[in-house]
Amino acid sequence: MGRITLDKVRKAFGDTEVIPPLDLTIEDGEFVVFVGPSGCGKSTLLRLIAGLEDVSGGEIRIDGKPATDLPPAKRGLAMVFQSYALYPHMTVRKNITFPLKMAGMSEEEKKRRVDHAAEVLNLTDYLDRRPGQLSGGQRQRVAIGRAIVREPAAFLFDEPLSNLDAALRVGMRLEISELHERLKTTMVYVTHDQVEAMTMADKIVVLRAGNIEQVGSPLDLYRTPRNLFVAGFIGSPTMNLIDGAEAAKHDARTIGIRPEHIDVVGDGPWQGKVGVSEHLGSDTFFHVHETGLADIITVRAPGEVNHRAGDTIRLSPQMDKLHRFGQDGLRIA
């Protein structure tokens, strides 16, 4: 079981309030991702759940039991740190065994659990090495192994992939998702990378300056961003946001349209000059200037479409995919 409830949880460092009172429920077995720009308080929130920081107010409940005043080890949570935080002077086996040793488990039980974790994570051949002799991805797996053996109620991940190179990151992303499929344990994952959030999460929590901007499934957030911040944050490349006269036509302060919802057609209502084009093979992204709408409009076109810099093209937004935002930045239904 691993149901985590935050009830009006608040955190202040001195006079600066980094997290204003906040309510959130993480259901058992869910993969929840906290995402937001750096400094939005997502790591602090995770550390509050872990018990590494004391809350300034409010209550944290794990499986219905109050955990606000419990020390980290008593909460039944396991954490994977950004720097992995492996113990450099211990072998991989000793690293993974450490939490079990602290819990005073019997030798057979320790061995059984460590061997099982090593098997799950493909670490069996490395058990006698030290962290210094492992690659980044292997260290990451050791850190996860150290979390798994405790059989925790929930896993907490603090930007675990940010120290890996791009290819490895995609691989580990998949491995963590598969691990979640297999273990069915609650996972709370912090990242600033919205691609990680979109690909892994059951539920995304978008944070800004300690406030929850929106909670929902990846597709909810993509389809119906609640406000301008979420609209700009979720999706890659980012949504085109257009102010002024064009927005007024739709009775909105700002309208948003994603690059993939604009078609390059001969008779579109918008017109502009192609600037940079990014060819990804499957898709091509055009940066279109001088549209009179915004500085740059990004457009996704199929990979084969080719326009040179300076060409004038016409664009047609898919009207049903248009997002409208009011004076206060909130979505207009």
Place this chain on the structure above:
Amino acid sequence: MATQHSRAAARFMIAPSVVLLLAWMLIPLGMTLYFSFLRYNLLMPGNNPFVGFENYAYFVTDPAFQAAIVNTLLLVGGILLITVVGGIALAVLLDQPMWGTGIVRIMVISPFFVMPTVSALVWKNMFMNPVNGLFAYIAEVLGMQPFDFLTQAPLASIIGIVSWQWLPFATLILLTAMQSLDSEQLEASEMDGASAWSRFYYIKLPHLARAITVVVLIQTIFLLSIFAEILVTTNGGPGTASTNLTYLVYAESLLRFDVGTGSAGGVIAIILANIVAIFLMRMIGKNLDA
């Protein structure tokens, strides 16, 4: 990469300092070696005949020699033990966040700035003196017989004085090492359920291993040649109770004016120091590679 040319130029340019340093070391060493093979006593002027290993034989068979070796080892070992254990304890304490950390740290480090002769005099006259000393006063207040430290326990007293001087050094090195410990490791161990003691024993202490090695190596080098503290407090006495190898060499050459035997003692001291150094490097040098 340096080219052949620039390497040659570099060698040419550092040559003067290398030659100077080498001469600085080799000339005194050579003269000591040379004197150690002569019968050379300032009280008996005249020709100084070559006597082979006679000086060495005299020095080694001197009953004070064995005492000096034992005392040297006791001094070094005792001080190392006190400063390393005390240094770790102080480093753990000073690592805690508390009010007035800056001032406390400066105060902890200050004994290191006091000259050895001065601190030895202060200890001898103001603390350990059986009549006027602070410890004697405390003993009297408590109704006990004052203890004459430097007569009744001369070696232990000197160990105490020198430990007081070197404790700040050990504390400083160990404290900086402690502060370089990744805080995420401590948090991870906290999540893993480690108690304060387990965190110290399993995480902090192994992290300090390298710094402890450095402290032991550096201190051993300096402690093998303790001299000022002995000269000021006990003059090596009573008898030879607090004579170490350095002090014995001094006594031979400058109290008995026997330059030849003194030099022989100096050469033996060099050899012993090197043996200790080799053993130390063997034993704990591994720690530095890791």
